[in-house]
Amino acid sequence: MQPLPTHDPDALVSRLVELCQTPSPTGDTREALELVAGWLRETGLSPTYTRKGALIVSIEGKDDAAPRAVTGHVDTLGAIVKEIKPHGRLIFDRIGGYPLYAVNGEYCIVRTASGANVTGTAVLTKSSVHVHREPVADRDWKPAEMEIRLDARTESAEDTRALGIEVGDMIAWDPRTVVTDSGYVKSRHLDDKAGVAIMLAALKALFDAGESPAQRTTFHFSNYEEVGHGAAAGIPDDVAELIAVDMGALGEGQQGNEHAVSICAKDSGGPYDLGMRRRLVALAEQYTIPYKVDIYPYYGSDAEASLRAGGDHRISLIGPGVDASHSFERTHRDALDASTRLLLAYLLAV
Ligand SMILES: [Zn+2]
Numbered sequence: 001m002q003p004l005p006t007h008d009p010d011a012l013v014s015r016l017v018e019l020c021q022t023p024s025p026t027g028d029t030r031e032a033l034e035l036v037a038g039w040l041r042e043t044g045l046s047p048t049y050t051r052k053g054a055l056i057v058s059i060e061g062k063d064d065a066a067p068r069a070v071t072g073h074v075d076t077l078g079a080i081v082k083e084i085k086p087h088g089r090l091i092f093d094r095i096g097g098y099p100l101y102a103v104n105g106e107y108c109i110v111r112t113a114s115g116a117n118v119t120g121t122a123v124l125t126k127s128s129v130h131v132h133r134e135p136v137a138d139r140d141w142k143p144a145e146m147e148i149r150l151d152a153r154t155e156s157a158e159d160t161r162a163l164g165i166e167v168g169d170m171i172a173w174d175p176r177t178v179v180t181d182s183g184y185v186k187s188r189h190l191d192d193k194a195g196v197a198i199m200l201a202a203l204k205a206l207f208d209a210g211e212s213p214a215q216r217t218t219f220h221f222s223n224y225e226e227v228g229h230g231a232a233a234g235i236p237d238d239v240a241e242l243i244a245v246d247m248g249a250l251g252e253g254q255q256g257n258e259h260a261v262s263i264c265a266k267d268s269g270g271p272y273d274l275g276m277r278r279r280l281v282a283l284a285e286q287y288t289i290p291y292k293v294d295i296y297p298y299y300g301s302d303a304e305a306s307l308r309a310g311g312d313h314r315i316s317l318i319g320p321g322v323d324a325s326h327s328f329e330r331t332h333r334d335a336l337d338a339s340t341r342l343l344l345a346y347l348l349a350v
Contacts, residue, residue: 001286004344005209007201009337013179015039016197016336020187023109023172025078026095029053029223032074032193036221039200043207047221050234055221058236059203061213063350066240069218069313070343071302072195073225073246076188077326079103079171081110082143084161088154089147090120092171096226100141102327107174108148112164120150176328183333184258190322190329195245196221198320198336202343213347215240222302231302232309241276242315244303245343247322248335249296256321259334260290261342264317267299273314280316283345290338292321318342 024032033055040047040057047057055074061067077096084090090110094100103122110118125147126132136145148171154160177187185194199219206213218239222230225246235242248262256262263280264272277293284291303315320335 002348004287004341004348005205005211007205007340007344009333011204012197012201012336012340013185013333015200016185016193017177017179019074019193019197020175020177020189023111024074024076025170025172026075026224026226028078028111028170028172029075033221033223036074036196036200040203043204045203052233053223054230054234056218056234058216058218059213061215061217063214064216067216067218067236067238068213069220069235069239069242070199071220071222071231071235071242071244071306072199073192073222073230073302074196075223075226075230076191076193077226078173079108081165081167081169081171083167084157084165085147086157088156088160089149090160090165091144092122092148093143096326098326100143100146103173104146109172110148110150110165111170111172113166113169114164116164118150118152118163118165120148122146123149184330185332186328186330188329190331191247191325192225192245192319194247194320194322194331194336198245198339198343201340202347205340205344206347211348214350217347225302225305228300229305231306235306235311239313242303242306242311242313243276243346244301244315244317245339246301246317246319247325248292248294248319249299249325250321250323254294256292256294258321258323258330258332260292260321261318261335261338262321263291263293265293265295267296267301267317269300269304272303272316276314276316279349280318280342280346283349284342287341287345289341289345290334291342
């Protein structure tokens with residue numbers, strides 16, 4: 001059994017933090033992709049952008065008979081200005097799937113056309129308990145019941161427009177990234193910046209060890225996963241296997257946890273390739289990598305997006321267990337490490 005190249009978990013976490021702190025709601029991902037492109041160039045690679053704006057880089061393998069691809073996404077949940085209200089606050093439309101309670105009270109940045117960032121907070125229109133007493137806490141809120149309160153003096157739609165804000169401006173939620181001494185990473189958007197950081201850590205470990213993957217492998221950094229069509233383009237036609245590195249869904253009834261890599265057997269889109277899954281499980285066993293096999297009840301991945309677009313390859317999905325997904329997410333260094341090692345084992349396995 002070939003020993004796995006070692007990766008640097010501290011470097012992985014610091015890149016993850018930097019990525020989390022770089023806003024990239026779906027539709028506004030250029031800065032985060034440039035950050036990733038810079039790191040790839042530092043590793044000695046020459047990434048390119050697809051016409052759709054995804055970042056890809058191919059690594060020569062020991063063989064070329066059954067090429068592989070790995071995909072992870074930099075785009076995240078976000079929002080967009082839908083209306084400027086007469087009193088100057090904003091109604092927003094969500095980008096990606098999440099309930100409004102997941103952002104109640106959250107800080108945000110409105111990114112204007114001129115490049116100015118205006119900060120604000122998502123608040124319920126009837127937040128003030130000294131004024132409003134209707135029960136609002138125990139039910140689903142309608143979009144019109146929540147608004148962005150801007151941190152600028154504005155009392156009319158004109159005042160707000162004078163700040164440079166217009167319908168269609170992107171809104172990024174504050175990631176609130178914190179790394180604890182106990183090894184947890186708490187942040188919004190670990191889905192899927194954790195996956196991207198894992199891909200980068202595996203690539204760097206390979207290069208530092210002077211290793212090549214078993215097959216030519218294309219790394220695809222997706223920019224439209226959260227809306228369902230990220231990897232519908234950008235995966236080379238001749239790829240035999242595509243593996244998505246994306247968060248493992250945790251919660252009641254799930255086997256996964258924040259200290260293991262989750263291997264997905266099935267999600268909303270149906271079962272993943274059984275043969276690939278069995279191989280990934282065997283690799284995790286061989287290298288004593290903590291792993292859990294799970295089914296994700298409400299989940300779709302970019303690997304499936306690629307199949308739906310006509311991709312003719314087998315697919316798999318692995319990733320770190322992430323708690324409270326699409327909300328106040330958290331994972332642990334253990335899961336980041338386990339995912340990186342399983343990805344390395346897969347890349348090297350014949
Ligand atoms: Zn994801």
